[in-house]
Amino acid sequence: MYSAADDPRFFEALVHGYLANPRHNSIEPGSSEPAWDTPLVGFARGDDPVFVALREREPGRWTPLDAFRLAFPDTDATAADLAVAAWALPQTLATRQEARKRRELPGRRWALARHFGGEINEALRRHAVEMLRSEDMQACAPALLERGNADEAEDAAPGAVSAAGPGAPSRWSEREAAYASGLGTFGLCDALITPSGKAVRLGSIVARASWPTTPRPYKGRHDWCLFFALGKCSACARRCPAGAITDAGRDKSKCRAYVRDVTAPFVSTELLGFPVDACGLCQTAVPCEKSIPAALRPGRGV
Numbered sequence: 001m002y003s004a005a006d007d008p009r010f011f012e013a014l015v016h017g018y019l020a021n022p023r024h025n026s027i028e029p030g031s032s033e034p035a036w037d038t039p040l041v042g043f044a045r046g047d048d049p050v051f052v053a054l055r056e057r058e059p060g061r062w063t064p065l066d067a068f069r070l071a072f073p074d075t076d077a078t079a080a081d082l083a084v085a086a087w088a089l090p091q092t093l094a095t096r097q098e099a100r101k102r103r104e105l106p107g108r109r110w111a112l113a114r115h116f117g118g119e120i121n122e123a124l125r126r127h128a129v130e131m132l133r134s135e136d137m138q139a140c141a142p143a144l145l146e147r148g149n150a151d152e153a154e155d156a157a158p159g160a161v162s163a164a165g166p167g168a169p170s171r172w173s174e175r176e177a178a179y180a181s182g183l184g185t186f187g188l189c190d191a192l193i194t195p196s197g198k199a200v201r202l203g204s205i206v207a208r209a210s211w212p213t214t215p216r217p218y219k220g221r222h223d224w225c226l227f228f229a230l231g232k233c234s235a236c237a238r239r240c241p242a243g244a245i246t247d248a249g250r251d252k253s254k255c256r257a258y259v260r261d262v263t264a265p266f267v268s269t270e271l272l273g274f275p276v277d278a279c280g281l282c283q284t285a286v287p288c289e290k291s292i293p294a295a296l297r298p299g300r301g302v
Contacts (some may be wrong), residue, residue: 044183046082
């Protein structure tokens with residue numbers, strides 16, 4: 001048996017076990033096709049400087065302790081008493097293959113994964129918290145504490161509404177949590193490039209636990225992006241139908257506007273019968289779609 005508070009294998013088994021159940025991981029109701037491939041899981045300390053640095057760059061962001069105190073107002077915990085567990089849910093091969101063929105509008109599988117896969121990610125957050133609390137641990141999912149922003153709305157959910165209003169950044173960043181937890185680095189389009197590529201969705205929880213941290217196999221925030229590491233690529237910029245990605249990064253306003261005005265109505269009228277903030281073209285048909293680019297993989301000496 002694994003100790004829930006001390007052994008990270010408890011949490012890893014929790015995440016993997018939940019998604020291994022077809023009832024919890026279906027791309028749409030009644031389908032036997034999974035929404036997500038094998039998840040990645042990583043861990044960071046609650047007092048990791050990554051979280052403090054984010055709030056210094058973007059005032060108003062939560063640290064793990066901020067979120068934990070919101071969930072447990074009477075806590076005596078310090079940041080050093082906390083751990084962050086983050087996960088990445090990779091898109092399946094079938095979803096990525098379909099998306100590669102698209103040029104201006106998302107495919108049906110991507111829209112389904114965006115909607116029902118998002119619900120799965122939400123349910124996984126709740127399940128993780130419930131299971132840890134059943135082990136007499138204090139735990140919370142920061143994204144669930146911020147109403148109106150339950151699925152990494154600051155970047156990956158253009159058009160979503162955060163507690164601060166439409167288009168406003170969320171208080172909690174799933175990407176920063178995943179970066180701190182050793183799961184990946186940021187690309188030119190802002191997506192996190194993980195060992196399973198950047199066609200992923202992210203989630204995390206904060207718990208009073210002593211889980212060992214996951215070593216970060218990178219030194220900088222952009223180490224696994226060809227554009228930043230080698231000064232070449234920009235494939236994601238060429239894939240963006242909105243022209244929202246340039247050498248300066250991603251223009252969030254342009255991205256949100258394209259999703260709101262073009263892709264969401266298309267999904268509603270042509271694909272699913274209801275609007276979904278789906279696009280994701282910058283995450284497929286690029287060198288980092290399904291893995292770290294070969295030239296940048298750890299051990300290559302780049």
